[in-house]
Amino acid sequence: AQTVTQSQPEMSVQEAETVTLSCTYDTSESNYYLFWYKQPPSRQMILVIRQEAYKQQNATENRFSVNFQKAAKSFSLKISDSQLGDTAMYFCAFMKLAGNMLTFGGGTRLMVKP
Amino acid sequence: SAVISQKPSRDICQRGTSLTIQCQVDSQVTMMFWYRQQPGQSLTLIATANQGSEATYESGFVIDKFPISRPNLTFSTLTVSNMSPEDSSIYLCSVEWAGGEDEQYFGPGTRLTVT
Numbered sequence: 001a002q003t004v005t006q007s008q009p010e011m012s013v014q015e016a017e018t019v020t021l022s023c024t025y026d027t028s029e030s031n032y033y034l035f036w037y038k039q040p041p042s043r044q045m046i047l048v049i050r051q052e053a054y055k056q057q058n059a060t061e062n063r064f065s066v067n068f069q070k071a072a073k074s075f076s077l078k079i080s081d082s083q084l085g086d087t088a089m090y091f092c093a094f095m096k097l098a099g100n101m102l103t104f105g106g107g108t109r110l111m112v113k114p
Numbered sequence: 115s116a117v118i119s120q121k122p123s124r125d126i127c128q129r130g131t132s133l134t135i136q137c138q139v140d141s142q143v144t145m146m147f148w149y150r151q152q153p154g155q156s157l158t159l160i161a162t163a164n165q166g167s168e169a170t171y172e173s174g175f176v177i178d179k180f181p182i183s184r185p186n187l188t189f190s191t192l193t194v195s196n197m198s199p200e201d202s203s204i205y206l207c208s209v210e211w212a213g214g215e216d217e218q219y220f221g222p223g224t225r226l227t228v229t
Contacts, residue, residue: 033216043204045157045220091156095216100145101172102208102218104156 002027002094004105012111013082020067021077021108023092029053031097034068034075039107040088048090051075053097079110087112116141116219118209124225127197134193135224137207142187145210147218148180152203160205163190197228 003026013019025034036048051059051068059066063083067076079086092105121136137146146163161169161182169182184190194201204225208218 035217037220043223043225045206045208045223047217047219050217095218097216100147100162100210100216100218101159102147102149102157104158106156 002029002096002103004092004094004103006090006092006105006108008108009106010109010111012113013079015082015084015112015114017082018078018080019082019110021079021090021092021110023075023077023105025073025075025092025094025105027073027094027096029096033095033097034066035093035095035102036064036066036075036077037091037093037104038086038088039091040085045091049077082112084112084114086110116143116209116211118207118219118221120205120207120221120224122224123222124227126227126229128229129198131197132193132195133197133226134191135205135207135226137190137192137209137221139188139209141211143209144187144212145218146184146190147208148182148190148192149206149208149220150203151206151223157206160192163192194226197226199228202226202228 032053034051038046049061063080089107093102117140148160149157160175161171163184181193204223206223207221
């Protein structure tokens with residue numbers, strides 16, 4: 001079974017600054033997907049970014065980028081130029097390559113301060 | 115991009131009753147899933163809704179408590195049966211599209227409170 005751990009229950013950052021959210025996971029799979037989802041107070045789950053484990057290049061999506069360290073089983077999310085709208089719960093999630101089940105971490109509550 | 119809707123968006127129900135939650139997508143999808151998010155917690159997969167056959171349930175979830183239907187490629191329902199206060203949660207459906215690169219997209223969720 002896979003497990004996903006987010007060790008930071010809460011974080012805060014000043015508007016326009018950069019913040020990094022941590023995620024570690026445990027799996028015996030060699031190929032898989034990793035995701036970051038954002039859940040604002042509206043509770044809508046929004047896919048932020050995805051990473052394929054077989055790709056060495058770190059994924060980026062505008063102000064969002066990841067630092068994927070496969071050997072260390074680490075998958076952190078960096079948010080650059082933080083905006084007030086980035087305030088939300090952020091969930092790290094794992095999916096096996098041939099499966100469909102998402103395994104979520106416990107979440108990190110991010111507050112962006114003006 | 116496709117739209118995923120859920121009805122109701124929220125409800126307050128009495129203990130012992132049942133509630134059926136609907137998930138509607140405006141285009142055909144290959145996979146539909148139901149998740150539960152208990153207060154202040156992360157998401158847990160309840161089951162995969164299979165079109166034309168019985169749903170596949172995860173450990174800890176049973177069909178008698180959470181019957182699921184999926185009559186076609188755009189619609190699914192989840193029923194929470196014989197509710198107790200412990201069933202108070204947000205229930206979310208998610209979908210995968212064919213050729214969607216194994217990405218799941220979520221509906222807006224249904225907030226259920228059981229009194």
